[in-house]
Amino acid sequence: MAAMYAVYHGPKGIKAIANRIHRFTQVLAASATAAGHVVENTSFFDTLRIRIGGGLSAADVHACAEASQINLRRIDAQTVGVTLDEAITRAELATLVGIFGGDVAAIDALAAAAAPTTAESAAVPAGLARQSAFLTHPVFNSHHSETEMVRYITQLQNKDLGLINAMIPLGSCTMKLNATTELIPITWPEFSQMHPFAPREQAEGYAHMVRDLEQDLAAITGMDATTVQPNSGAQGEYAGLRAIRAYQKSQGQGHRDVCLVPESAHGTNPASAVMAGLKVVIVKCDERGNLDLADLEAKAVKHADNLSAVMITYPSTFGVFEEGILRAIEIVHGNGGQVYMDGANMNAQVGLTSPGHIGADVCHLNIHKTFAVPHGGGGPGVGPICVKKHLAPFLPGHPELPGAAQRAVGPVSAAPYGSAGVLPVTWSYIKLLGGRGMTEVSKTAILNANYMASRLREHYIVLYTNDKGMCAHEFILDTRPFKKSAGVQALDIAKRLQDYGFHPPTMSWPVPNTIMIEPTESESKDEMDRFCDALIAIRQEIREIEDGAQPLDNNILVNAPHPIAVVSAEKWSRPYSRERAAYPLPYLRERKFWPSVSRIDDAYGDINLMCSCPPLDTYE
Incomplete structure (x- = not known):
């Protein structure tokens, strides 16, 4: 904007x-x-x-x-x-x-x-007084009428694959439907034009909605209190850890400064712990992606005198429900620590279980994931934290919040309710679905992931499952064997998926050279089948390289994606047809999303850094 x-x-x-x-x-x-x-x-x-x-x-x-x-x-x-x-x-x-x-x-x-x-x-x-020119690029000097502006925006939109085009199966990011009914209220002036520091008597309706939402989120998570002040999931992690530290200090245990973090954790977990003044100790995971309980217990016992907290993502970052979660929580509590649950994967929990039920002391929620606020560039995030009763007095305070607890830690956001402008989305989502509907969401998300995993298991290795061969709401396909057999990496599969009209899944995380898929509850069986058909067709293309039918260095995957400028070029010297490049499956004849550009140098720039700043002597 x-x-x-x-x-x-x-x-x-x-x-x-x-x-x-x-x-x-x-x-x-x-x-x-x-x-x-x-x-x-x-x-x-x-x-x-x-x-x-x-x-x-x-x-x-x-x-x-x-x-x-x-x-x-x-x-x-x-x-x-x-x-x-x-x-x-x-x-x-x-x-x-x-x-x-x-x-x-x-x-x-x-x-x-x-x-x-x-x-x-x-x-x-x-x-x-500024003397130099600014906004000199032609784009800032070309579109100054509504007609030109809407055409420019549409041109950009046409280059951007969104949920209106196809599923976006980003594992761990929960790219679900942001329903129009839920989004409309944030355009109403009663919400969009309310200043965060307006006198409280002018914002009673807004405050009522916030309190209502905080109570709902506490109930959903099995906790006793909530604050929506944090502006992101990472900020929620920080706020939750600060609440833990403040509580421990009030108990004469301010020396507790060790945080146990599984090696499978989101990268923000150890970063947030360090920002909260904690020392991070990494806990191993077993070959199935579960917490190594023996390693957890050994380190909890070793640091018992100084153990502050453990940070656990549930379901795990590997896309499975930790079967040893109750024992893990028992170990940490038994050694004097608090349990912080990363709620990034809450979309698989709502209505089926909850962090509070399991035994966690605090959790954060990504409402831009589980609770339907647009993700990433679509809008600001909110990372509410929900806590048990003993931590409630230590939620972030704010000078503009009435009756803030005297022992509350200071604000983590400039505004008392953080990015309050998007909260009507989540309030609407919860009220429209209700408890039964949100439980159905969790069941469907898990069902969809297991359906896709079962279809793809014949063609790819599904990396982590439980002892019944089931995943949670997402799963990881192991593409590492293809590097040896065909010179193909996860990156090549991701690029080729663009030719099939799909946004690639999460790539090389949490396991390098793999892809992580999360269909969410928003997708129909037809759309999931379409995506599975694309991945199965790509597996056949890899097999052609393995069999020698396509060369290692000039094949349909390493050259992907194939934008229209490439496919329609006068010269074509590739060892496969233009038709196979652009229309590998029949549905693409009617429903084709063209990638705008082909690849240039992939991640070369990320691992070969160049300084584009002026030399230091220019600042003298």
Whole structure:
């Protein structure tokens, strides 16, 4: 959205917006000064700090402003703050001038006298006025009408494979349906235009929704309290570990500073532990992807005097339900530690079990995974943490939260409810599905993963399963043997899947040179079959390389993907037909998503770093 804002307005438009904001701010400053107040900051762009004069107090001004449905910043008994932006109208400016007792009739004269640009304004120090050009790329200087803009956005959309085109089977990322019904409320001004620091009496409905959601999430996770303040799953991990540390300190156990982290953990786990001031000790996993309970117990006993916590992902990062989870929790609790459960894979738990039921003390949730908020570039994440009763007093506090526990740790987010703007999505998801519906979601997600794994097992090695040959909501295909037999790696399979019209699965994680698949509950059997058919066809293409029917260095996989520019090129010298490259299965005749580009150098740039910065001597 920020990028498209810059594309539409371009450098001239953005300068015009900035100049208008500053000109209005100059008018307000001059009006307030003429009315007997003092603008304390002589340098400004869009924000004024005004000390109230004329025998009035800040409370008088606030009362007048609120009567006009305007909130001013509360600084102290005699001072208020005000910030203008591009959305302010001339009528609103006139109302503001009137609130400060200024002469509304003088606005036009003051505007004419104001500096026309920020670069010419005495309120902007000369050294801060930008002289260099910006947004010089043609894209920021080409699309300034609605017609051109919507065509440009559509052009970009056509290059971007989304859920509207095909399933996105990213393992561990839960790329599920973000239903329109759930997304619409976040566009309503009652949610989208609410300032995070608005007076609480103006946000009672919003606060009610947040409390309702926090109670629902606590119930779903089997916990006693929740905060939605963390802005991401990683921030939730950090907040949860801080709560554990604060609790232990309150018990005279502040020396506990060791965190056990399985080697299968998400990378954010050890990073969050270090940020929380903990020392990370890695715990091994067995050949089936489960926690090595003997290693866990040995290290828990070894560090018992200083054990703070263990971080466990359930189901595991390898896509299986840890059969020894109850014993693992017993070991950690028995040695004085707390259990932190990473809720990244909660989509397989809801309604069937819960972190609290299992025995965890704290868990975080990725609501952009399990609870339907768009993932990644689709919107900001939220990583609520849910805790047992003994940890509740140590949830992150905030100056804007009423009755915050005195022992609460400090905020982990600038706003009291974090990325509150997307919370209506999750609230709607829970209310629309209810307990029965969310349980059905978990069952279907697990069923879909096992169905796909069973279809693909004849053609690929499914790396980790339980003793019944079952996975949880995701599974890993071992593609490592193909490197030796055909010179093919997971990367080649991922690229070739683009020719079949699919987004590749998660690649080389948590096991290098494998692919991890998660269908979620959103996909129909037809779509899953289509994806399985593509992978089975690719396996046959690998077999052709193994049998010598295609060369090792110039085959349909190492050359993939095949964009339309390649397939339609005048010359074609590859040892397979254009038709096989572009239409390997019949459904592609009717439903083809063309990749925009072929591969260049894969991960070369990631492992051969080059500094593109100017040399240090240019900073002298």
